[in-house]
Amino acid sequence: MVKKNSTKTKVQPYEIGELDHYLFGQGNHYEIYKKMGAHEVTKNGKRGVYFAVWAPHAVNVSVIGEFNDWDETKDKMKRGEPLGIYTCFVPEAKKGDLYKFCIETQAGEKIYKADPFANYAELRPGTASRITDISNLNWSDSKWMTAREKWDNKEEPVSIYEVHMGSWMRHPGREDEGFYTYREFAEAITKYVKEMGYTHVELMGIAEHPFDGSWGYQVTGYYAPTARYGTPEDFAYMVNYLHKNNIGVILDWVPAHFPKDAHGLADFDGTPTFEYPDPRKGEHPDWGTKVFNYEKPEVSNFLLANALFWVEHYHVDGLRVDAVASMLYLDYGREDGQWIPNKFGGNENLEAIAFFKHLNSVVCGRNKGVMMIAEESTAWPKVTGSPEDDGLGFTLKWNMGWMHDFTEYMKLDPYFRKNAHHMMTFSMEYAYSENYILVLSHDEVVHLKCSMLNKMPGEGWDKFRNLKAAYAFMMGHPGKKLLFMGQEFAQLREWSEERELDWFLLAEEPHQQIQNWYKDLLHLYKKNKALYELDDDPKGFDWINKDDIFRSIFSFTRHSKDGKKNLLFVCNFTPVDRPDYRVGVLRRKQCKLVLNSDETKYGGSGEERPLVYKPEKQECDGQKYSFAYPLPGYGVAVFEY
Incomplete structure (x- = not known):
């Protein structure tokens, strides 16, 4: 009282x-x-x-x-x-x-x-x-904010463009590093994102941080948009501008740890104020950072209010919560003797679990339509489950299992893919256990992991054809989508925060063609309910043939709720042409070819093909009806029926 x-x-x-x-x-x-x-x-x-x-x-x-x-x-x-x-x-x-x-x-x-x-x-x-005053920011995004209250991510398209502002694009030849301001970035990114067909932009490293090389994941100013790109008013302008162009804004948010910089939160009053006092809980040995003490109400409040600050004061539409696994597990990144069990003798951080339940209940409860997204890399149960059902309450979870299997499969020489066929199908065994986002993030294109293009086997054009097939499979697979900047036009080099993307590559035909391909995949995704409104329901997906092991071909269908508009995907992951290919269909309905990787604008042969295919009563792929379609090497075909 x-x-x-x-x-x-x-x-x-x-x-x-x-x-x-x-x-x-x-x-x-x-x-x-x-x-x-x-x-x-x-x-x-x-x-x-x-x-x-x-x-x-x-x-x-x-x-x-x-x-x-x-x-x-x-x-x-x-x-x-x-x-x-x-x-x-x-x-x-x-x-x-x-x-x-x-x-x-x-x-x-x-x-x-x-x-x-x-x-x-x-x-x-x-x-x-x-000192600043952010009490009277100029907003004119009421239409977006009103619509957000009724928005349900489960039944809407979510295709995210992950961006690092300081290296997306720069002004050449300027002494001040050439960073775009928040206002300049707003106008440039909006034009690009609208043309490409993304629904959301996810921004890395917006909260103030001292070291560029941390990419914004070692924060010293949790309530301050970084001054690298302008003022708080400029940041608000950017969010407002994107909203007025019907683009959502997601921020990376880092409640897991903070750096030891002298001016920051570490030992704030001369004692462990924001961090656990025992280094076995209060420090990450791998990262050299401090861990927030979720047991202290004031510390949990600092973080919870910070999440609400970005969502409510700056109108942000979602937070991608970084390093969730490191918060949930007391032994994360620690050897024996470097961590303390909880009161029950387990490795779960009970205070962090309680924090997530409180956080997600409050943020999503007060802000309908806002997404809380977990970057969680383990099999922790019910990450997107309701807190009332002992879940953590997140809206969506990054599907790291799918990402790992998918990238490992795509790296293989096509000859050996038949031995790893299950890596592309296993994700459907757990696809509905959580509400997932399929991610190919910045983490996959740094630290000698190669760009997406250079993960692909082969030489020259084979790499591009592999990547086209990979992106099509990703777009057809259940789950929301995220791709890191530069990979949509097949950046050759790994990403570095020290330079802008290699936009000059778009002067070369193969890079322009793969950008065309990804753009058309995004627009196909946005305009077809079959690709998003049953992402969390088994009724939205059927394998046609998941066992075509020796040809490394996958075929599957996606269904809309009303069943009126369905899509059939066929993806060939070898360079072998299949002129006699036949695919089974679930119903004897004519199929219209809506996306064909063999078109010249995507770098294909340009061979003319019929647009409409009428299934015959001929058994194939375990189905009564089927039709023939000459499938080129690494070819992708998407049909509507």
Whole structure:
């Protein structure tokens, strides 16, 4: 029960009051970011900035910045109990000023920390926070936001373009690294994404981070869009612009760990504040980072409110939660003796499990139509199951099992694929155990793993034909879709954050042709309900022939809910032409050829083919009816019936 405020001084709306302490201490202050950090306010008729920071074990805290010449003695902060939230009002402070917190530790040291709740930061290599005002951002995306409330990802197309902003495209020859600003990027990416046919853009590394090479996965400013590309207002403009063009925005979000940089969250008040105190739980030995202490309500609240901040304040449509497995397993990346079992003797992190259930219930409960996406690489059960049914409550899960089997199969010389046929069919054994996204992400095209094109066997044109067949199989397989930037036009080199994509490749015919192919696959996907509205239902998929092992051909159908518009996929994964190929069909309905990889615009022979095929009563593939179709080497044909 919350006691009435016993102080004589009335708490102003912007101030941290008793109720704020109570809710934050319970882990339920979902809009704590509106109170913590630095906010422009008017006090006693004077305009200034109200600062608030949680530093429970600090002896003293002061705010230092450009407004007081970084003098530690000028603006001492007052400690609030029982949580140790320090506050002060500084009339000299104003929007644009840089600042930090000077924290006196119990060991008698002084440490200088950036604001965990800052909404803007100094451009790296600077490490200070910057005062800003994001209370009145300009939004004109009400049509999108209203429609989002009724949007059901299970029955809608989701094809995601995963993008690293700093290396998607750059201005050539500029001394400032040539980064596109959020506003420039918004207009360029919108034009490209609309032409290609993606439904969503997923952005890597948006929260402020000090090191470019971390790609944004080692965050120091969870509440600040990185200053590399502009201001918070510029970031809001980008989201708004994409929404007005009917493109969804997903952000990568990193609640698993944070770096040890001196100005960041590590040992924030001189003690393990945000992290577990025992390094066997509080550090990732492989990554050299700290692990959030999900047992502390204030830490869980910091993260939960952060998720809501991006979704509610910045209108983001989904969060792709990074490294979920590392949070769920206490022994993740650790050897014997490097981890502590839970109270039942197991390796599950019970606090992280509770955190996910709370997080997903609140974010999705308050924001209908928003997606919470788990990058979870193990067989943990019910990741997308309801928390009421002991699930974690995520909307979607990356299908890492499919990705591994698929890429390993595609790397094989076609001669040996017959021995690995099951790698392309096994995913259907568990396809409905979770709500999945099929992913070919940035992780698959770095660290000597090769680009998607160079994973393919053979030389020259064979690589492109292999990749065309691979993309078609992916687009036809149940599950939402994600492809990392550059792979849609068969980037040759591995991705690097230090340079833009090799757009010059599009001057070469094979790269243009595979871009044409992927673009047409995306548009086929978007306009055919059979490819998305029964992704989580076995009624949406039937194998025609999954056992054509020695020819390495796969044929299957996708069904719409009403059964009126169905698609038949035939994919040949060897270079051998099959002029006598025959495929079975489920019903004696004429089949219209809607996508043919042998067209010249895709780099095919251009051989003319009939558009309509009438099945005959001739048994094939275990079906009563079938029709003949000359299938070229690495050929793909998609029919509508």
